[in-house]
Amino acid sequence: MGVQIAVLPKPSTQKRIFGPAHWEQLEAIGTVVRNTVEGPLQPEVVIPVIRGADVVVTSWGCAALTAELLEAAPNLRGVIHAAGTVKGIVTPDVWERGIRVSSGNGPLGIGVAETALGMTIASLKNMWRLTQTTRDGEWGAGRNAVRELYGITVGVVGAGKAGSHYIRLLRQFQVDLLVFDPVLTAEEAAALGARKASLEELLAASDVVSIHAPSLPATHKMFNRERLALMKDDAILINTARGALIDEAALVDELKRGRLFACLDVTDPEPPAPDHPLRSLPNCVLTPHIAGAVSNGIKRIGQFTIDEIKRLLADQPFEGEVKREQLSVLA
Structure with missing residues (x-):
């Protein structure tokens, strides 16, 4: 048979x-x-x-x-x-x-990584804001904030299927790559094309931070007030993993100060309340959990x-x- x-x-x-x-x-x-x-x-x-x-x-x-x-x-x-x-x-x-x-995390991770790359480019290019100002009748207002995916540092938090693929995609660009993952060795990070770093070092050095860590008790709100404060002014935070990894109240405070820019495909809970500040802050882009295969x-x-x-x-x-x-x- x-x-x-x-x-x-x-x-x-x-x-x-x-x-x-x-x-x-x-x-x-x-x-x-x-x-x-x-x-x-x-x-x-x-x-x-x-x-x-x-x-x-x-x-x-x-x-x-x-x-x-x-x-x-x-x-x-x-x-x-x-x-x-x-x-x-x-x-x-x-x-x-x-x-x-x-x-099937591997094939799902491909779509997540590609979405994170798209958010990385769009955010560095200031496309989200330029689209709005152009609709409002402006032309070129905000061009001075445009950056390229070149000569910057990108930090990747979590080197699972999605994080590893995101790193592989970024190897096509001339950027420095840092990765934080407790179970990843320095040799494994180097083989991916990145340098292993502590989370604190990564946050302080990166122009873009992309989150790809699993949602576990140990990672709950790992992006807390103290760690968000380590990030550079004008740094970009991308989350295509799970909303629970970020202390959203702390992130809202940083965003209200105008210090960071956030692209969030996930929140905690989902969807956020209709009046949640993340929905209206001009330096926050929300998408409805579309990073994986939909x-x-x-x-x-x-x-x-x-x-x-x-x-x-x-x-x-x-x-x-x-x-x-x-x-x-x-x-």
């Missing part, structure tokens, strides 16, 4: 992730059993799909893989999570059965899933391999 692939996400999620060409590739690998129920993924829905599976594909909206579900798939070899964090999916039972796990870019995860299944069946390492011991430092 051939390989059996169980696709657990509800049909609307499947449609977002996989196109016709993806289904053809999956069916060329083995027998594909798809969930056809749009409602909640209760055990009575999941068990018939997962029964006898060698590989399980999960994504947004999927439930934890409990012992009850796993008992229906005694030969299960791998879980490919076609989304970001696996924390809500993977249980101790998965690890105890020796099942390998892959996360439309056609999600199909990148579909291809990633297929490629991971092929790697699993060939006994090769996953691109998005997640180990049990990594969970405490992953988003």
